[in-house]
Amino acid sequence: MADTRLIQSRYRLLDVIGRGGMGEVWRARDESLGRHVAVKCLKPMGPQHDQSFTRILRERFRREARVAAALQHRGVTVVHDFGEYDGVLYLVMELLDGRNLSQLLEDNEQHPLPVPEIVDIAEQVADALGYTHQQGIVHRDLKPANIMRLTDGTVKICDFGIARLGHDIGFTSRLTGTGIAMGTPHYMSPEQISGGNVDHRSDLYSLGCVLYEIATGVPPFDLDDAWAVLVGHRDTQPEPLRTHRAELPGFFDRVVLELLAKTPEERPADAGDLRQRIAVGRTGEQQHLPPAGHAQPSGQVRLAPPVPVLRPGRQPLGPGPRLPSWTRGMTVGHRASGATHLGLAPPDHSAGLTGEWTTGTDLRALTGGVPLARPERPTPSPELLSTLANRHSAGLNLGRLGHWEEAGEVHRAVAAEREHALGPDHPDTLSSRFEVAFTLSRTGRAADALREFDRVAQGRERTMGPDHPETLAARQEAAYVLGQLGRHFEAHQVYAAVLASRERSMGPDHPDTLRCRHNLAFNLSRLGRLEDSFRMARDVAHARSRLLGASHPDTLVTLYEVAYTLGQLGRWSDALQTYQQVARARATTLGADHPDTLSARYEVGISLGRLGRSAEALELYRALVDDRTRVVGPADPETLRARHGLGVNLGRLARWEEALAESRDVCEIRERILGPDHPDTLVSRREVAVGLGWLGRWADALTVYRTVAEARERVLGADHPDALASRNDEAHCLEQLGRGTEAVELYRKVAALRQQRGVEPH
Template sequence: MADTRLIQGRYRLLDLIGRGGMGEVWRARDESLGRRVAVKCLKPVGPQHDESFTRVLRERFRREARVAAALQHRGVTVVHDFGEHDGVLYLVMELLEGRNLSQLLEDNKAHPLDVADVVDIAEQVAWALAYTHDQGIVHRDLKPANIMRLTDGTVKICDFGIARLGQDIGFSSRLTGTGIAMGTPHYMSPEQIGGDHVDHRSDLYSLGCVLYEIATGVPPFDLDDAWAVLVGHRDTQPRPPRVHRPELPEFFDRVVLDLLAKTPEERPADAKDLAHRLTAARASGSVAVPLPAPALRPPAGRPEQPPSRAPRLPSWTRGMTTGHKASGTWALASAPPDHAAGLTGEWTTGAGPRAAPAAPAALRPERHTPSPEVLAVLTSRHDAGLSLGRLGRWNEAGEVHRAVAAERERALGPDHPDTLASHYEVGFTLSRTGRAAEALREFDRVAEGRERTMGPDHPETLAARQETAYVLGQLGRHEEAHQVYADVLASRERTMGPEHPDTLRCRHNLAFNLGRLGRLEDSYRMAHEVATARTRVLGATHPDTLVTRYEVAYALGRLGRWTEALQTYRDVARARARALGADHPDTLAARYEIGISLGRLGRSAEALELYRDLVDDRTRVQGPADPETLRARHGLGVNLGRLARWEEALAEARDVCAIRERVLGPDHPDTLVSRREIAVGLGWLGRWADALAVYRQVAEARERVLGADHPDALAGRHDEAHCLEQLGRGAEAVELYRRVADLRRRGGARSH
C-alpha cells in the first residue's frame, strides 16, 4: 500500500500512524477536497487466503462501512468514504487530534482522571450512544481505546461498524490465515459472555466498565485470570467506585452501579435516560461526600472480590486470556502520535496482538529470527483457532492450528514453546473429533519436546502428558492411561501441592479412569475426595466441582447405589441450572442421568415424564436430529417398554434408529443400540422371527466393527441365542451360547 501512495486517484497517503492485526492506518490528504483524513486499510486478501472468507470479509466490510458512514453526530467519528483499491479494503475517516481514554490513563500512569473530566466524558458518551441507539446501531465493543477525547475537549466514539465487523468475522466465519482474535473480557457484558441476545443495554454495561476504570484507575474486576474476570461480570457485585475514590460524586457512584447491573432489565432504560441523569446532576452542582476509608483496602489494581455465586459461563470462555485493559505496561516505548484518527487502542499504539516470546538462543544459532510482525500474526491466528475451539468448531480449529504449527516450526524451530503450543492444540482438536490415535502422536511429541526444553515437572510438560493419558483412555488402553495419570499426579502433588486446581483435575481424571478399569470402589472414593477438595478450593457450585460430583454419582450407580446416585444427580442438575442456565448442555446431561437412575429404581413412570420434558428441551435447544436429543428419545422409548407399552416403544425405537442411521451412520454404536431396542420390542410383542433377524444384524455389525471377542459383540450373539431359544431352536441356541462362552474365556485369558 505504501508503494501506491494514491488510492482511487484521490487519497494520497502521507505517513503511517498506526498498525494492528487487521491492517494499517495512514494520515492522508483528500486531493479532491484538499483536507487531511485518516485512511484505514485492511490487510490484502490475496489467493493465499480462503476464498469464502474473503467474500465474507468484503461483504461485511461494505455493509458495516455503510452503517458507520450513515452516522452523523458530533460524538461519533465521521466516516467519509470506503471502497476497495488493488485488493485492499479501505475506510476514509476524519483525522482526529487527541488521545483515546486508554492513552490518557497511560499518560496519567494508570491513575484515574480528574473527576470533572470523568463526568464530562460520561455525559458526552451517553449522548453519543443515545443517538446511535436511536439509529438501531449497537457498538458491541465499547472500551477505553474506542473513545477519543480531542484537544478541544470533544469526546467521540470510534469504530462503529468496524468493531462489529471484527466480531462477526471472528465468530461466524472461517479464520484460517486471519489475524482476528477474541478481544479483552474486561468490558464485556454478562449477556455477551453467555452468548445471549445483545442489545443497546450491553453498550451501557460496557460504558459502566469504562467509567469505573477512568474514575478509579482499575476496571471493576481487575484480575489476571480471565475466568475470574468473566465470573466477576456474571456473578460478583462490583465494589462501589467511591470505595476506591471517596471524592467521586454520589450520583456518579449510583450511575455506574446502575450501568453494571447484571441483567439488562436492571440497567437504565436507554442511553438517553442516562444522558439526562448526568446532565441534570451536573447542572445541580452535585459534589462528593467522602466515605470513611475501609478498614482493609485491597492493593491498587487488585480489588477484593466477594465470594461469587457459581459462574454461568459457556465452554468457549475456558482458556481465554484477559487481554489488554486500559491501564498497564503494554504501550510502545516511544509515545504514539497524537493524531489517533479514531482508532482502537490496538491501532493507535501499534501494539497489536501479544507477540510470541523470542526463541531461546540455544534453539536458533543457525536460524533467521522472524520479524515481530510475523510472530504477532502467528499468535493472532493461534488465538483465532482457540476461539473456534471454544465454539465447538473443532475441525476448523484443527485446520488453523496445523497451519500455524507448520509456520512456527519453520520460523522458530520444532522445540520452541510456541511451536509446541500449536502442536498441543492440534492434538486437542484431534481428540475432540474422535481421532484419538493421531492425537496421541501429537501429545507424545509435545510432551517429549517440552520435557527437553522445560523439564519433566514443568506445568506445560505435565499438561501434555495428562492429555496423553486422556487419549489412551479414548483408545481403551486404560492400564497405560492409569500409569501416566499416576505419574503426572505424583509430579503435580510434589511441585504444586495436593489442592492446586491442576492437581485436582488430574486426580479427577484418574478417578474416571479407575472406573473404566472396573475398580469401582477406588473410583468412587477418589472422586468423592476430589469433589470435597474442589468444594473447599473452588466452591460448591463451581463447574469443575459439579463435574466431579457428577462422576461421584456415576460411580454410585455402577456400584448399584442408585438411590444415592439419584440424589447426587439431582443436586448437580439444580446447581448447574442456577450456575449455567436450564438449557446448558451440562444441565441437560445431569437431567438425563436422573432419568437413568429413576429407571434403575423401577420408577419408570417418573422417568418417562422426565424424558418427555428433556426431549422437548433438547429439541428446542439443539434440534431434533442432535445425538443428545436422540439419546433422550431412546431413554423415553426404553421406559415405555418398562411400562409394557410395547407398541409405542417399538415405534419410538424405529424412528430414533432411522434418524441415527442417517445422522451417525448404520454401524455407529448408538445406531446399533437403537436397532437392538427394535429387536427387544419385537420380542416382547411375540414377533420372535422378526426379532431374530434384527438381533443378527446387530451382532454382525458389532463383530465387523469391534471384533468377534469384543464384549458388545458377544452380548449381541447372546441376544441372538436367547431369541433362538424362544423360537424353539434349542440346539442352535446351545451351540451359540457355547461359542460365546469360549470367546469370553479366550478374551479373558488374553487380558491377563
C-alpha cells in the same frame, strides 16, 4: 472506567496512576471515610476466556484478596477492601507516596543506588518477607516494580495477592499458549523456570536479583532475549557484584551471591536468616559505609553519581561457565523499567516465550545434553509472528464454536509455519501442535491425537522440564485420549504420574491438581475399581466445594461423576439423589436450558428407571425431549438420546408397540446422521430387536440382533464386551425360536472369547 466513576457508591476514581498487563491503578477517594486510596482494577475477561476460566479467576481473586488483606506489616502494602463492580474486579489499597525501585533506577539513568540505601532496602525487604513467609505466603513475582521506597524511607512490598493471582492465571489458562511460569524473566528463580516446587526460597532468589540490579544498575543476567535470560538463571553463575562496582561491601556481595544459588538448599534458610546476615555484615563493615539515609528531611532518596557498569553477558566474564553460544543475537526480552508503575505489568505472554526465537540449535543443551551444530535460523519478521498469532486465535475460536475440523486445518497450517520460522521446540510451535492434537481428539481420531500429544509433551519436557505445568497439560490430555482408545490401564499410569507432579509442584488444592484427580477418578471407574473411583471423586467434590463453592460448575462436574459411580455400584437411590442435586444446582447457576443441566436431568431419568419408577422416568423424558428439541433441534444427538430413554421406559411399562415405533424412528435418524455403525445407532437398533422380541416376532428380532453383533465385531473386535453381549442376545433369540443346538454352540463361543479376554495382559 470513566473519570470520577463511583464504585459501590463509595470509591470515586479520580485519575490513573499506573497501567500494566493485568489492569490499571487509580487514585481514588473513599467517600465513606474521607481518605485517598489506590484502587487496582483488573482487566475484565474478554471473549477469549471461557466462562469456566472466568469463574475460577473470580474465585481465586476473592481468596487472594482475603489473603492480602490479612497481611499486617509496615513492609507490606495495606489492602483495605476488594470486590467486583460491573464485571471488573478491584482491590482497594493504601495510597503510597514514593517511587518503586524500578522508577528510582530510571530516574538515575539506570545507574545504581547509593550503598547505604541498598543495604537498608535489603534489610527492610527481608524483614517484610520474613513476616509474609511465616504466614505461609509466597509472593512469586518479586521485582523492582513491586517494591516501593516511600518518601519517609519506608520500604513496602506490593501486589502479594495480585502476583499470586497472576501465577494461577498462568497455570490454569490453556489459552496462554506459552507455558512459561508466572514471573518476570529477569527475576525468576531456577525452580520457577523449570516448573518445579516453588516455596519461600524462590522469593529470596528474586530478591537477590533485585538487589543485584539496584547495586550494579543491571539484573544479574542482562542478556538480549528473555529465553537467554531464563537459561542464564538456570545454568550460569552470576558475576560477583564487586566486579562491576568495587565500593560495594564484601559481606553484601557474598549475601547476594548466596541468594542467587541455583538450588534452594544453598540459599539462606529463610528471610530471618537473611536479615541476620545483613545485620551482622553491616556491623562488621560499618566503617566502610557512609551514614544510612533511612529518613531524609528532603523526602527524596539520594542517588549515587553515575558509575560505569560492566553489563554481564556483554563483555568478557573471565573464567567460569558461559551461556551457550546459541543464545547470542536473540531479541530483547522484558526487563524492569520505570514505566511499569506499581508492578502492574507481568511479562507479555501473548506471543510466546520470546516472540522471536532465532536459534535452530538442538535444545538438549538446556537439560545437560550436547548441542548439535545446525545453521542459525533466520529471524522471523514481527509481521509474520503477529499474523500467525492471529490465525492461532482464529483456530481457537473455531474450536469454541464446535467447528473442530476447520479448527484443525487452521492449527496444522500455523504449526507448520511456526516450526519453519521458530523451530520445532519453540513454545509457540508446541502450542499449535497441542491444538492440533486437541482437534484430532474431538473429531474421533484418537490414535492420531495421542501421537501428537506425546510429541508435544516430549518437546515441552526438553525445553521446560518434566514437571512444568504445560508439559503436564500435554501428558494429561494424552491420558484422556488413552481412555478414548479404551487403554484405561495406561491412562491410569499417566494420570497417576501427572497427579504426583502436580501435587508436588502446585499443591493438592490447585485447580489443575483437582482436575487431574477428577480425571483419575473417572478412569478408575472404567477400570472397574468402582469403590476407589467413588472415594476419590467424593474427596475431589468436597475439596472443590470447599474452595469454589457447592454450586460451582467444577464441583458439580465431580458430583456428577460421584453419582455415576454410585449407579455403577448399584446404589441407585444415592445416585438419584446426587443427580437431582446436580440438576437443581445447574439450573440455578447455569440456567434450565444449559446442556449440562439437561444432561443431569437425563441421568435422573436413568436412575428412576433403574429404581422401577418408569412412569416418573417417562414423564421426565417427555419434558426433556421437548426441551432438547426447542434448544438444539429434533435431530441433535442429545435430543435423540432423550427419545431413546423415552422408548426404553415405554417398554418397561409394557407399551411395546409404542416403544418399537419410537426405537425405529430414533434408529433411522441416528443412522442418517451418525452412520450405521455408530455406537448410538447400534444401541437403538438393539432396542428395536428388544421390542420385536417382546412382541413375539423372534425371527425378525434375530435378524436385527445379528446385524448389531456383526457391526460391533467389525468395529470393536469379536472379543469386545459389547460384541459378546450382542452374540448373547442372538443366542437367546435362537433359544426362543427352538434352535437350542445353535444357541448352545454360540453360548460356548462367547464363553471361550470371554475367558480368552480375561487372561490377556492389560
